Amino acid sequence: MSLLExxxxxxxxxxxxxxxxxxxxxxxxxxxxILGANGAGKTTTLRAISGMVPATGRIRFDGTDILGxxxxxxxRMGIAHVPEGRGTLGDLTVRDNLRVGAxxxxxxxxxxxxxxxxxxxxxxxxxxxxxNASALSGGEQQMLAVARAxxxxxxxxxxxxxxxxxxxxxxxxxxxxxxxxxxxAGVSMVVVEQNAALAFSVVSHAIVLETGRISIxxxxxxxxxxxxxxxxxxxx
Amino acid sequence: xxxxxQLVVEGFATGSIYGALALAIVLVKRATGLVNFAQGAMAVxxxxxxxxxxQAGVPLILAMAVAFAFAFAFxxxxxxxxxxxxxxxxxxxxxVATIGLLVFITGVAALIWGYEPRQFPSLFxxxxxxxxxxxxxxRSLGTIIVLVVVMVLLQTLFRLTxxxxxxxxxxxxxxxxxxxxLPVSRLLMVGWGLAAILGTVAGVLVAPQLFISPGMLDFxxxxxxxxxxxxxxxxxxxxxVAAWFIGVxxxxxxxxxxxxxxxxxxxxxxxxxxxxxxxxxxxxxxRKVVVRV
Numbered sequence: 001m002s003l004l005e006x007x008x009x010x011x012x013x014x015x016x017x018x019x020x021x022x023x024x025x026x027x028x029x030x031x032x033x034i035l036g037a038n039g040a041g042k043t044t045t046l047r048a049i050s051g052m053v054p055a056t057g058r059i060r061f062d063g064t065d066i067l068g069x070x071x072x073x074x075x076r077m078g079i080a081h082v083p084e085g086r087g088t089l090g091d092l093t094v095r096d097n098l099r100v101g102a103x104x105x106x107x108x109x110x111x112x113x114x115x116x117x118x119x120x121x122x123x124x125x126x127x128x129x130x131x132n133a134s135a136l137s138g139g140e141q142q143m144l145a146v147a148r149a150x151x152x153x154x155x156x157x158x159x160x161x162x163x164x165x166x167x168x169x170x171x172x173x174x175x176x177x178x179x180x181x182x183x184x185a186g187v188s189m190v191v192v193e194q195n196a197a198l199a200f201s202v203v204s205h206a207i208v209l210e211t212g213r214i215s216i217x218x219x220x221x222x223x224x225x226x227x228x229x230x231x232x233x234x235x236x
Numbered sequence: 237x238x239x240x241x242q243l244v245v246e247g248f249a250t251g252s253i254y255g256a257l258a259l260a261i262v263l264v265k266r267a268t269g270l271v272n273f274a275q276g277a278m279a280v281x282x283x284x285x286x287x288x289x290x291q292a293g294v295p296l297i298l299a300m301a302v303a304f305a306f307a308f309a310f311x312x313x314x315x316x317x318x319x320x321x322x323x324x325x326x327x328x329x330x331x332v333a334t335i336g337l338l339v340f341i342t343g344v345a346a347l348i349w350g351y352e353p354r355q356f357p358s359l360f361x362x363x364x365x366x367x368x369x370x371x372x373x374x375r376s377l378g379t380i381i382v383l384v385v386v387m388v389l390l391q392t393l394f395r396l397t398x399x400x401x402x403x404x405x406x407x408x409x410x411x412x413x414x415x416x417x418l419p420v421s422r423l424l425m426v427g428w429g430l431a432a433i434l435g436t437v438a439g440v441l442v443a444p445q446l447f448i449s450p451g452m453l454d455f456x457x458x459x460x461x462x463x464x465x466x467x468x469x470x471x472x473x474x475x476x477v478a479a480w481f482i483g484v485x486x487x488x489x490x491x492x493x494x495x496x497x498x499x500x501x502x503x504x505x506x507x508x509x510x511x512x513x514x515x516x517x518x519x520x521x522x523r524k525v526v527v528r529v
Contacts (some may be wrong), residue, residue, distance in 0.1 A: 072414040076417040
């Protein structure tokens with residue numbers, strides 16, 4: 001059964017179309033990847049899902065049509081989006097960022113437990129708990145952005161280029177934590193990456209976008225075995 | 237010395253009125269990123285509501301409570317039906333719209349209540365008390381205390397409540413806040429509503445002194461803007477400290493510098509503002525905007 005389903009989705013910024021009929025699905029407790037070069041429409045696909053760009057076609061989440069809903073409503077339905085770049089609230093402390101992430105929840109005890117869990121997952125954040133997010137390093141900010149998304153107890157996390165601008169070792173640590181979230185908390189994920197090796201460490205299947213169209217799709221094993229994918233996204 | 241202390245206390249009291257209005261301006265600036273020039277006019281309108289009710293025999297406290305409720309609804313309404321139309325456009329356009337609103341609201345108030353100043357009942361008894369040989373009016377002390385209480389309430393709201401956390405998040409980055417499911421548009425309305433209440437606090441505090449008229453807060457708005465800018469535009473504490481500073485400096489200069497006197501005292505705070513902003517362009521409590529590449 002599909003948790004999230006895109007059918008023939010198109011999207012444009014003003015008059016410039018960016019997506020031309022993208023379809024893909026994500027199962028319950030599943031992780032899917034969206035790969036592709038710069039400007040291929042990966043970020044736009046995520047933004048269409050969370051209601052941040054006008055789109056046409058069909059987007060269903062858990063049986064409900066969510067296309068046309070406002071971003072905050074979509075978030076309240078259980079989709080947490082970690083946007084590209086800084087997904088944190090710079091003027092707020094690390095702890096407040098996590099509390100904002102849990103805004104829609106009513107279970108105080110669960111929230112406190114999940115904050116502890118996030119701090120155990122990202123020990124760096126524990127050390128910076130009282131600092132403003134804007135004072136954190138790039139890697140710490142990305143960790144905070146992921147933790148903040150998790151705090152909402154979402155059913156799906158949309159992860160946009162979590163490795164962007166990070167040193168390779170930091171990017172690997174962020175993805176180690178993401179894998180733990182996948183396995184321990186059972187959150188489904190849509191992972192957008194330019195670094196396909198990192199994406200394949202999490203996802204089981206993926207699509208490859210080229211100028212707003214799906215050029216290749218299939219299971220992780222199938223994609224990893226394809227020469228064009230290896231050459232373009234896995235470094236040979 | 238007693239005279240000096242009296243002047244300082246009076247200065248703090250006047251500054252408290254500017255401060256309440258400056259807080260409103262800062263709150264709106266933080267939430268929506270624009271300066272609301274109609275903040276004073278909105279406050280006068282709500283104060284007129286209180287005035288109308290007291291005329292009809294409603295006790296002052298109750299009339300003020302209704303005026304605050306009216307101000308909240310009106311402020312939220314202005315955000316929803318006026319400011320939001322300019323969302324995503326040039327912020328300057330929205331600022332001009334608030335100037336239009338200033339003219340419009342003042343006109344409506346004049347249409348209903350006329351331009352003639354009328355007496356407004358005072359919240360505090362018109363007496364002075366003797367504190368170690370210094371005579372201080374109860375009204376001045378009361379005004380200062382009201383502002384301090386307002387500040388404490390605001391800090392409590394922003395630091396200790398979930399609503400305050402959500403409002404800070406929206407002020408920081410509305411798009412990012414929406415991704416955590418925060419109802420951004422409703423929170424912006426609440427922010428404008430709260431700001432309108434703060435402005436109305438200034439209105440009911442100043443109305444007994446100035447008499448109520450549609451243009452009652454025009455001068456105070458200029459001072460409040462000066463205080464907000466001096467304080468750094470996004471710092472509530474900064475706005476209040478700057479407002480006190482302006483009130484005190486203005487009062488002292490009028491009394492001690494002969495060439496200035498009461499007629500020219502308005503230039504003093506602006507001169508101070510000019511000098512401070514040349515030295516510290518981000519204001520006393522503002523933060524330097526750091527752009528990371």
